[in-house]
Amino acid sequence: MARVEMTMPKMGESIMEGTVLKWLKQVGDPIEQDESVLEVATDKVDTEVPALHAGVLQEILVQEGQVVAVGAPIAVIETDAASAGTPAPAAAAAEGAPSINGAEKPAAEVPYVPAVATAQAAPATAGAAQPQTGRFYSPLVLSIAREEGISMADLEYLPGTGSEGRVTKKDILDYVAGGKQPLGQSAASPAAVAQPQAPAPQAAPATPQPAATPQTAASAASAAPATKAVPSISGNQELIEMDRMRKMIAQRMVDSKKISPHVTSFVEADVTDIVNWRNKHKDAYKKREGENLTFTPIFIQAIARAIQDFPMINVSIEGDYIIKKRDINVGVAVALPSGNLIVPVIHNADQLNLNGLSKKLNDLANRARTNKLKPEDLEGGTYTVSNVGSFGNVMGTPIIMQPQVAIMAVGAIKKKPAVIETPQGDLIGVRHFMFLSHSYDHRVVDGSLGGMFVRRVADYLEQFDPNTTI
Structure with missing residues (x-):
């Protein structure tokens, strides 16, 4: 028999620690290879951690609720020596924390x-x-x-x-x-x-x-939690402690406002052609694909095109340096049944057509609401869009998703009377309008760039081709 240390695996490029939520196995339980042993929460996603070796859970080194660094031992599994191999602890640490790039060292060397x-x-x-x-x-x-x-x-x-x-x-x-x-x-x-x-x-x-x-x-x-003062409330008030995700969201929002001086620009766009096009195709698309055709993929496509025109929106800040991103990875804010929010990412959004964007968006949104997202689904975002219109809001001032430098909120589409210019003269007609709210980091995005970008997105929406196929 051999004793193998199970370590906290690396679950993403920027994830450096995880919180043990629940042990699915107890000491003495048999474990199959690749069988889930515990649930771990990171600052990006909750996930189950499988065993790399079959055997018996001999010892639990970390209790539920504890925060553990990547590469640190969390349990000991007793395995058959033949299957485990002699350098079991080192191998387990190496396998549990794969390197992101060639320059990284094995997680077993983390000075924890x-x-x-x-x-x-x-x-x-x-x-x-x-x-x-x-x-x-x-x-x-x-x-x-x-x-x-x-x-x-x-x-x-x-x-x-x-x-x-x-x-x-x-x-x-x-x-x-x-x-x-x-x-x-x-x-x-x-x-x-x-x-x-x-x-x-x-x-x-x-x-x-x-x-x-x-x-x-x-x-x-x-x-710290044991020494925190509990607020005093009266009999007609209810005290509700934030859950883990809400605490994380709260901290990120506070951090973002501290890091980035936010500025928001607004533009109103005429999206009548888009509304008519969607009304024409949504039923056939639903029947063919078994999925809903929403406006959001069209918004994402317009944003991706505008980023190509204004690449300095697609950056992040590292000290005194600006890092310009070649990939256009658009994060989409998704409301969860719990009332919390999560932002899965559509990678290389500029390389997908409308059908590809629609299917990718539906897949990410469905998995987000069923808690089945993977760490890589939440990584690498370079720009974010939030559809506040789905809640009936016409505009908003969204908070930037760090370390990005901009985010756009798309508002509800409303019918309005409008002046329509024609060769025969101006007419009054009913059109569909929406507001685009663009928040950006004033450290690197000035009003001219931030304003031109949101205007360009509106231009692409207004110039939407009604003959587009999907």
């Missing part, structure tokens, strides 16, 4: 457990630690660092609990809460001067800084 095991030795190693000069920092981490006045030199010395030692939002917020004590060379210099006078006492001030990193922060976070 070692940081806990050497907490007492941390003061000695902190001074000798090397700066992580090539480390990736998310836009959110960099934004918090700028707001808090944390230098890049200190940021490079800050221990990270994410994949490949990356600094997560939790890491930098814990550092800020700890008083932002100097790290690296700025921290080592005073210690070196004070050390000859009183070695043991002078070493103590450096102790709190490293100790407040991976596991201390995790234990503090787990203890």
Whole structure:
């Protein structure tokens, strides 16, 4: 028999940790290969994690509700030695955390457990630690660092609990809460001067800084809910705690408003030809494809074409650099039965025709509402559209989906009297109109670009060919 460590798998390019929601197997239960063992929640999707080896669940290392870094052990499975192989723990870690690209190291090397095991030795190693000069920092981490006045030199010395030692939002917020004590060379210099006078006492001030990193922060976070004050309410009020997804949405909305200075431009578009075209084809499409033909694929097609005309809308910000995206991946906000919101992504939307966009959109929306989305369905978005018109709203001021720099809300289509220009003169007629609301990040998108983009989308909608086939 062999004991194999089951590790937290990597479930997406930007996912660095997951929360154990529920163990589907208990200690002593037999497990088949590829059988689901537990449910895990990430900041993008909830999913089941299968076993890489068949055997018996020998030990559960992480309890429900705990947050675990990618690559960290979560359980031990006892397997047949022949099927498991000798280097089982290393193999399990490698298989559980596949590399995104050739530059990434196996997740087994993530400095998660070692940081806990050497907490007492941390003061000695902190001074000798090397700066992580090539480390990736998310836009959110960099934004918090700028707001808090944390230098890049200190940021490079800050221990990270994410994949490949990356600094997560939790890491930098814990550092800020700890008083932002100097790290690296700025921290080592005073210690070196004070050390000859009183070695043991002078070493103590450096102790709190490293100790407040991976596991201390995790234990503090787990203890936080118990110490949170519960709001006091009267007898005619009801106290409702947010569920996990609502907490996540709330945090992302607050973060986005802190990161991006939002500006919103509005344009009204005449979509009469689109309405007439859809009315003409929707029944035949439903009969042929077994799916509804909605307006949203037409909106996505117009947005994708406008992005091709204005590629600087299709960017993200990394520090002082602008990253221009070649792929046009349009996220679509989908309302869930729970009342929450999720944004699956149509990758390479510019390469799909109307039928392809319609089928892809229906598939993503159906799987979103049945909780069957995969992590890759939520990754890589470069622009987002939200159909607020489906709720009867005529316009809105949507909040940008980070790290994107723009988002569009499409409003309800309403009949209005309008002046129609003809060669014989102007006439008054009934037309179908809708508002397009375009929010953008004023750090990189000025009013001219933001306004021209939404106007171009409206132009494509108004120029829709009534002879289009689907």
